[in-house]
Amino acid sequence: MAHDLQDLQMIALIDRVAARQLPGARPGDGEAALRELYDLTSSKLYGVALRVVSNRDWAEDVVQEAYLNIWRIAGDYRVSLSPPMAWMGVIVRSRALDFLRRRASQQADAGLELDDAISETVAGDSPNPMDTTQASQQAWALHECMRKLEARQREVVSLAYMRDLSHSELAEQLKLPLGTVKTWIRRGLEQLRGCMGRFA
Secondary structure, three states: OHHHHHHHHHHHHHHHHHHHHOOOOOOOHHHHHHHHHHHHHHHHHHHHHHHHHOOHHHHHHHHHHHHHHHHHHHHHOOOOOOOHHHHHHHHHHHHHHHHHHHHHHHHHHHHHHHHHHHHHHHOOOOOOHHHHHHHHHHHHHHHHHHHHOOHHHHHHHHHHHHOOOOHHHHHHHHOOOHHHHHHHHHHHHHHHHHHHHHHO
16 A cells, blocks of 8 residues: 555656646746655666666766656656656666667767777887778778667667676666577677678
């Protein structure tokens, strides 16, 4: 019964956040409701974020983004479709995966910039400047080939190799069947090999 009461409390708070722009809404009530919702749910949602990103600072950033999202889309929540905690958990997981994708993209871009910088500064001193140029071209080719993968496939391959996760760890983290993860990685690598071969 306590769980039901807590659900009702969360639903009421989400409704108050959603109602902040309606005629007759009390000034500041939406903000107060979001603060109460945060106090009530943030520790659980932080746990969800931490399981996905595996870094405390990143998890805090993800949770902040998630509450901003809840603030914006509170009016979309439907009790008939999902319990409030499950709905917010989906938002947090989505923000966390977006966060990892952004990090992966930034790291790929940083890698390309580093390759370019090395290519420019080392070429004169290197016994074989062609090695540096080839490394830069390979990094660019890999970046381009990764972009051609389907979003979920790219996500699985990136997590597998950038964070050195096993197939079972990936399946658990992404809440996907182990067979699906193995298939996506195998197909993703086949596509990458074929695509990289065209750049060779």
